[in-house]
Amino acid sequence: MQTTDTVVPVPGDRRVPRRRGIAFSTRMMALQLGVVVLVVVLTAGIYGWLSYQRLVAEIGSKALAVAQSVAVEDAVQDSLAAAATAGTTPANAALRDGAVQRLAEALRDRTDSLFVVITDRRGKRWSHPDPTRLGETVSTSPEEALAGREVTTLETGTLGPSVRAKVPVWAPDGRTVVGEVSVGFSTDDVAEALAGALPPILAVAALAVVTGGTGTALLSRRLRSDTLGLEPAEVGELVQDQAVVLYGVSEGVIGVGEDGRVTICNDRARRLLGLTDPAGRTLADLGLPPRVLALLDAADDAARPGVQVVAGGSVLIVTAKRVTRGGRKLGWVVVVRDRTDVEALSRQLDAVGALSTALRAQRHEFANRLHAISGFLRIGRHAEATEYLDEALRSGPLKYPVDFAGTLEDPFLQAFLGAKAMRSAEMGVPLRLGGATLIEGRVSDPQDVTTVLGNLVDNAVTAAVRGMAGERWAEVELLSDAATLYVTVSDSxxxxxxxxxxxxxxxxxSTAAGARDQAGRGEGFGLSLSRQIARSLGGDLWVLSPGDAGGPGAVFCARLPGVLDAGADASAGAGTGSGTEEGA
Structure with missing residues (x-):
């Protein structure tokens, strides 16, 4: 896994120009602040209205208590009862000096009320703050009180709006209503009381606005931090781009957060690594090799090559890049690439290259032999020409690089082993077929056979080169059992x-730790991959003999079920094989 820093482009660098105007976070902050202010104003208004209603009710209760105390005064009851019996109302001059007026005015002064008005059952005033109005009919209806009911109401009379209470005045015998008492307090008193309650209300409202504004500002700041300063439209574009990238590329992509947990994983990565529901889990929980996990813990500036892992019978190359923005570390992007097909194509290309080299050599050898035969004929040595031609027909135009290759009839195996033999011969290791080799049928699964057989042969040749034996060699023995291919590879x-x-x-x-080929590929994956392939086919790969120091070396065996077409025409295979042998 290669760990490098990748800087996420700022929104202005994106292919879609950043939208101008007020930022979303600012608009959201203004909207939230407006909502807070509206709620506070409505709450304060409702609270003020409820306070006003409460004050009105309190003052109405006070007025009612005062009116009730006046209505039970003996002087009031006796005077109004006498007037009710006489059916007349005294003159204004008599009322001014009467006991009812004096009592009402004295009580008004003590209670600081707006008025204390006493009327008879005809609605004529017996008391009033303005003596000139004595004897006149009251300005508001006394019907409720004269009907024997106590009421509290908000009305406007000759002295202005007031909260007033009206109670009936009963005769001394308690059977007849002889008048009413109306006591009122000015609405200015209610306003003054409400004004006293406003400062706490306004203070609470201001505190609520400040608190709401502070919370809105913090929320807006947190939003900008969480979205990395991106606008909603840009976030939507990023999500769209992410879907295109994650599910449109052929590589597996895994997003890992700073806490080491997987945040996103595309379908390709799930298939390559055999993952199910990886989101929210750590890479260790996913079963990835320790060296992959160790690379995530490496320093940010550590440059490391990609790591090869084997999973599900495939060779995978895993790389990673750290993602940062504005100096903030956001996590890693892990990329998984399948190298199995590349390895198979490389082996096939190697085989084609080796065979093409052999064909060029054969062409030169064949031309040389034709020149020799032509020379014999030109000088009249017909017997020597015939003998030379018979010898060429018996040995072929060029000796096949695999010893005992005549026992191998499958053309694919002949071509593949021929290519391997060319390379091993260059390394000074002859490659030969075991004498017990016998294949009936044709190879139906070249890729798996190539991978397993090629890895075993390469390991055998490498071991022979590194060995201390005087004579170097590598041997392959192939046996078929219906559709199953048995492979045995040994070396010196x-x-x-x-x-x-x-x-x-x-x-x-790997027995040669740290060894790497020219392509940068580390050793140590061939046997693991070959065993996984064999077992995926229902077979296996094992060590038959560990070998001895100084030779012979280890012997490996593989069983590959289903890789042969048992119904293939053997004669066709033989004919093709012979042609390949001679043509090789």
């Missing part, structure tokens, strides 16, 4: 040198 190397046979098949294990 120094064997496994006491290594655990099972440890050889561990991913990344």
């Amino acid at each position: 190397g120094d064997g496994l040198a006491g290594a655990d046979a099972e440890e050889l098949f561990a991913e990344g294990y």
